[in-house]
Amino acid sequence: MEKILYQKNYNKKTKCNIWCAFPACKSFALSSLGYLWIFKTLDEQENINVERIYADTKTPQISIKDVDAICFSFSFDMDFVSIFEMLERFNIPLLSKNRNDDIPIIFAGGPVLTANPMPYSNFFDFIVIGDGEDINTQAVSTISEMKENGKSKNEILTKLAEIEGIFVPTLNQKKITKHTAKIDECIYTPILSDEAYFKDMFIIESSRGCANCCNFCIASYLNLPVRFAPYENIIKTIELGLENTNKIALLGAQVSIHPKFKQICEFIYKKIQQKPEIEMSVSSLRIDGVDDIILKTLALGHQKHVTVAIEAGSERLRKVINKNVTEEQIFNTIAKIRQNGLKGVKIYAMIGIPTETTEDLNEIISLANRLKQENKGFDISFAFSSFVPKPNTPLQWCGRFTTSELEKRQQYLKKEFHKLGLKAGFSSIKWDYWQTVLSRGDENFTEFLIDVYKNGAKLGAYKKASKKYFNPDNYALRNYNLDEKLPWDIIDLKPGKEILKERYLKYLNIN
Numbered sequence: 252m253e254k255i256l257y258q259k260n261y262n263k264k265t266k267c268n269i270w271c272a273f274p275a276c277k278s279f280a281l282s283s284l285g286y287l288w289i290f291k292t293l294d295e296q297e298n299i300n301v302e303r304i305y306a307d308t309k310t311p312q313i314s315i316k317d318v319d320a321i322c323f324s325f326s327f328d329m330d331f332v333s334i335f336e337m338l339e340r341f342n343i344p345l346l347s348k349n350r351n352d353d354i355p356i357i358f359a360g361g362p363v364l365t366a367n368p369m370p371y372s373n374f375f376d377f378i379v380i381g382d383g384e385d386i387n388t389q390a391v392s393t394i395s396e397m398k399e400n401g402k403s404k405n406e407i408l409t410k411l412a413e414i415e416g417i418f419v420p421t422l423n424q425k426k427i428t429k430h431t432a433k434i435d436e437c438i439y440t441p442i443l444s445d446e447a448y449f450k451d452m453f454i455i456e457s458s459r460g461c462a463n464c465c466n467f468c469i470a471s472y473l474n475l476p477v478r479f480a481p482y483e484n485i486i487k488t489i490e491l492g493l494e495n496t497n498k499i500a501l502l503g504a505q506v507s508i509h510p511k512f513k514q515i516c517e518f519i520y521k522k523i524q525q526k527p528e529i530e531m532s533v534s535s536l537r538i539d540g541v542d543d544i545i546l547k548t549l550a551l552g553h554q555k556h557v558t559v560a561i562e563a564g565s566e567r568l569r570k571v572i573n574k575n576v577t578e579e580q581i582f583n584t585i586a587k588i589r590q591n592g593l594k595g596v597k598i599y600a601m602i603g604i605p606t607e608t609t610e611d612l613n614e615i616i617s618l619a620n621r622l623k624q625e626n627k628g629f630d631i632s633f634a635f636s637s638f639v640p641k642p643n644t645p646l647q648w649c650g651r652f653t654t655s656e657l658e659k660r661q662q663y664l665k666k667e668f669h670k671l672g673l674k675a676g677f678s679s680i681k682w683d684y685w686q687t688v689l690s691r692g693d694e695n696f697t698e699f700l701i702d703v704y705k706n707g708a709k710l711g712a713y714k715k716a717s718k719k720y721f722n723p724d725n726y727a728l729r730n731y732n733l734d735e736k737l738p739w740d741i742i743d744l745k746p747g748k749e750i751l752k753e754r755y756l757k758y759l760n761i762n
């Protein structure tokens with residue numbers, strides 16, 4: 252069952268129809284704050300009808316023949332597979348050049364495309380670069396008006412290209428300025444559902460971006476400047492959530508960065524005291540931003556575990572990525588988490604950070620061992636991913652270590668963590684490799700992506716397809732030259748390539 256938390260008009264008098272599409276199943280869509288909020292902002296427009304469709308939608312209510320545009324959410328590199336499947340299910344050609352004026356306008360937005368839209372530029376009629384909530388509404392209003400006036404797809408796309416943050420690949424635009432929205436309004440889950448992956452969870456975005464600018468972090472670099480929802484709006488929004496559910500979560504790249512974070516936690520703490528069934532959770536916490544009040548609130552709000560990210564075991568390597576937390580801070584924070592009544596902590600870390608040596612790996616093993624000794628009976632686990640260089644971050648120029656080298660390092664950690672009796676999960680080095688290829692890709696990826704999709708999109712399909720089109724090591728392993736033109740240079744966002752270069756040179760020289 253769904254509960255709609257905004258004013259919905261069920262009797263719109265318009266002929267313009269949009270599908271708001273999510274490239275995964277319904278339960279994930281109903282837990283995606285970004286997707287649901289985009290849907291809400293579109294649904295509030297009087298001049299369009301909008302329907303949610305998912306990867307598992309069989310029969311949409313609005314027939315494809317009546318749809319004017321389809322807006323896809325694109326959050327993960329591999330989402331293209333599901334997007335292609337959805338397009339083909341409705342007999343829509345994958346390539347924009349093969350779609351005539353009778354076929355809906357296909358567009359997309361999301362962090363993957365904001366960081367680097369080039370590998371996907373031949374599939375979408377236009378791409379939203381940056382925060383989508385206000386651009387999407389502007390774009391669909393333009394589509395609605397111009398369709399009503401009988402304008403052609405080309406005329407509509409030419410008009411759309413005038414909007415800041417809209418990239419129309421066929422128009423040969425030289426630079427696309429990322430659109431940065433104000434977050435005066437506090438963004439929240441507008442539709443609660445017991446079918447959601449996080450059932451009936453009310454998520455609140457208290458801040459967007461993170462000022463820490465760790466050198467690999469796309470969540471930080473794509474969302475500069477950091478913005479905070481006003482405190483009063485957050486409180487009002489929490490009230491709205493608690494009138495409708497007992498499950499609330501605060502979301503942000505770094506939630507504790509909000510200037511009034513303590514007061515927000517105190518407010519929730521009092522609410523839970525009055526109504527003990529309330530459950531409260533947060534996305535991961537930063538080691539140097541953990542206050543007693545947030546931990547007390549989480550413990551009272553039925554949380555058993557929290558997640559913190561240290562990224563690297565040695566202080567030297569943490570400096571390389573600009574994650575300036577000391578060992579002392581790590582120990583103090585874990586002790587604080589334990590003392591405040593939580594049962595355990597999950598620690599995120601990475602292997603294969605540029606310049607990583609065996610000594611750095613040994614330091615994380617030693618750190619894990621000492622944390623275990625000092626926190627007996629406390630459930631400590633680790634989750635390791637491998638470094639993926641992301642466009643528009645200072646480490647964008649760094650290639651990965653080879654897959655065999657990373658697998659060797661991963662095996663070493665697995666063995667040592669097993670000996671310590673500590674739980675540790677590991678991402679797939681091979682999938683991280685292909686994720687890197689996609690994130691550093693360019694406009695020559697069109698045939699490759701189609702080939703991967705047509706052949707089932709498993710690891711073997713990537714390998715086989717790449718043999719026909721390019722050497723993937725050139726994308727995944729190569730250190731890009733500081734002076735070379737990068738595929739994503741077309742995107743203009745702060746702080747800009749020159750600053751990224753300065754940071755790259757400064758941090759990679761840390762010994």
Ligand code: SF4
Nearest residue numbers: 461464465468471504
């Ligand atoms: S603290 Fe976390 S969210 Fe902030 S920049 Fe670093 S990794 Fe990204």
